[in-house]
Amino acid sequence: MKILAYASLGAPMAVMAGGAAAQDDATSEASQTRPVPCEGEPYRDFDFWIGEWNVTGPDGQIAGKNAITSEESGCLIVERWTGASGGTGQSYNFYDPGLAQWRQVWVAPGATIDYAGGLNGAGAMVLEGEISYRGGATFPFRGRWTPNEDGSVTQAFEQYNPETDVWDDWFTGTYRQIETSDEEASTE
Template sequence: MRFNTCLAIAATSLAISVPALAQSTGSTPPPPCTDEAYHQFDFWLGEWEVSGPNGNLAGHNTIERAENGCLITENWVNTAGGTGQSLNFYNPDTGLWRQVWVSAGSIIDYTGGLTETGSMKLEGTITYHGNSTSFPFTGEWTPNEDGSVTQHFEQYNPDTEDWAVWFTGRYVKIENK
């Protein structure tokens, strides 16, 4: 019993002294996620109306920063009431952006970064919940001079060995309408 009492006293002393030591150094860590790389996808932030290639409204999308700027969240609602959400983040260990999209129909998980032209391009897979099939998938977001953003998705078809357009949309900020 005596050994356990000594161990408890030592653990308590350590628990008290470590925070005190950290506070006494006087240095505060820099705020998280403030480097330029964490802002490469900022052109996508906002409240958006999204139109398909035919110009008809496809839905609304809200893209916001969260977790002190370390995360970008997406909340999508299409005109039929379907929804989806994504989490987007820059990983400083890999130097890549990652998006994980989840909807009732599919999961998209892909990584990438800025291209030489300034678009954000991600590559990975799409998995469909209904039949658990997965295919290579790409997404690209291109900022346009008028403040809109073009989003272009493609899925690989192993039967034809071709990439097919999955969705192309034009994002226009709601406050710009």
């Protein structure tokens, strides 16, 4: 009896091992002929935002620094924000082929933002969704990142106010690339 039980267990295992080997061969062949993921449009639509940035508010004062990096073979843009007053936040930005839209998920101690969209006719990235505050309040929210001719990027956020039925400015900032010499001077 025990021999039959082991024999019956051994046969499926041999089939499973053979199936796994065939799958490995198919996977390696597919990876050799498959195009590199996340290349070309629309995956490069938000690349204008990648870099190390000083961010100023409308008054010209430093609002903070933002490090925007391309990760996961160009499939993900990661934002790491540090405000002038010490606040922090991070976002994951990616093109979602299922939605055929760009998405951003922002997480900070005070709120999360989840929104989606894409480039408008002027070449700005426009995303719309919701901001959810840690206290439980949730509001419609939208953001716009506009590349400027001088290489800077203007970022503008608006939150919908249901009491006034108006979109209120939430934050507006101008991103300017941190030059290597600027960074060295600030650490000396």
